[in-house]
Amino acid sequence: MSVWQEEIIMNRPMKTLICIGALLTACGGDDSTPRTGELNLQVTDAPVDSAEQVVIRFTGVSYKPAGGAPLQVVFDAPKDIDLLALAGGDAAPLVSNAVLPAGAYEWLRLDVDAAFDTVYDSYIVIAGNQYELRVPSGAESGLKLNGGFTVPQGGAASYTLDFDLRRSIVEPVGQPGYFLKSVIRMVNNAEVGTLAGVVDGALVASACTGSATGAVYLYQGADVTPDDVDGLDAEPVASGSVAMQGDGNYHYTIAFLSPGSYTATYTCDTATDLPESSELLAYAGTTNVVISTGVTTTQDFLP
Template sequence: MKFNFFSIVLVAFSTFIIGCSDNNDNKNDFGRLTVNLTDAPFPHDLVAEANVTVFKVEARYKGGLELGAQAIDSNPATMKTEQGNHFVILMEEEVQVNLLDLTNGITKNLVDTEVPAGYYDLIRVYVRGVNVVLTNGTTYDLKVPSGAQSGIKIFIKPGLEVKGGLSADLLLDFDVSSSFVAKGNSEDLNNITGFNFKPVIKASNLSTAGTLMGVISEIKDDAAVGVEGAQVAIFAADTLNTTTFSDVAGSYMIMGLDAGSYTIEVEKEAYLKQTTQEVQINAGNKTVKDFELVLE
């Protein structure tokens, strides 16, 4: 009787261990992916809103095709095959965004979900309901070239690796100034006749990218005061990478910069331009760089 009892206990314990091992293996097959949206600031005083509605986001799965096939078999609703490629459906719901609200480190979360572990090299964002609202209330509805049918294709360079049981973060930087092109005289409110929508979006792998932030100020009455509307331009090897503008407090922030060395130029009308070279951006970290402007 004692032998049978201990045999039963041993079998039950072994089954428990195997079950736990299987569960751990399943967890290692999947990781978590978040996708956030931000905006490269739009230096246009005549525009009050730049609105888009995102209704679906997909990612192309490139690593571990066997695992991808297993994921399709286990949960076909979240994956599809298209011309030999595996696409993971990350989100299917309407998210309305005014892109002008997403500046200086403010982001909008689009995706936070589990995906098969492996590499992803392409994001497709499906949009509709695109419009621009001017400061006088005039609204222009824009045609979406392909975003509603085949999605806006955004390549991830370098590719994003999602590891089993861990999280990966992707940032989509929607360049409004390049994406919304004014018709007519863009400097005169009465002479703007509409906008063309030519979406320009950059994908940044936040595990290999860093953030640059700081304050633009000037000295008034022996005290530092923030300078609003100063342009901060980021150059890599003499090539313009991106720009931003300081807010009402003089603060600025640029996310998703690849690790490396950059030259930063800060300028505003009536002030002397400030230039700093060899500013180092480290992956996964924030670099703080403040500037003090002087009147010409």
């Protein structure tokens, strides 16, 4: 049974609620109108170069109702998710059918086990070597998303949390392991589209060396001048790795995009694009694209 106790919610499969305070005013009495709704969360990622795995141990989720105290959901058991297994439009469920007070929320926080403590509950694998992941101030703030969202009264809302690993993973100077920063998009699954296409093999061959195949960077708004990932100027809001598929062509997919205008470009310099420094990247095929809800927009990149 899900139990509301002050600010703590224990996550259980049943949806019976014990009401405390004014959060659930519909409990008891003759008023059968629900004052709650359901929330579903899933996670996906925009990939990072050179890593084979990025595993995060999630222990719960905290929610901040507008004008109310934070509410914490603690999972029955931790959930270990390899984010790199979720590229190209795949996603893994994190919260399913969670019953929450209906209304507006100011933020949510993903509670994680991620510290430099030699436990390796959250970790990254690079060239076969495992390194610990640490969320700075993770014990206090976790991975916090400040964007608002709404839980509909008597209904359900589903959101995707898109980790931008290209901007999130940082190697700290003079410290072991890697930092995992909170660079996450939260999108409503009822209002998303997809960008996908082919990068011509001749373009890959001319732009790349060795086994590299590059990525497509996507920027919010039309006619954006592409820039690297450095925290300055235009930052890509999403990216999609380019990889050869069974048909012998190089494909990419960027899913869970809010509708609107974007600028897309191809680059093969992703391996040198570090999140906390500026690099000069070469771009090809920069073009405007429009994303529509429920539609896969096709944009190919030719020499």
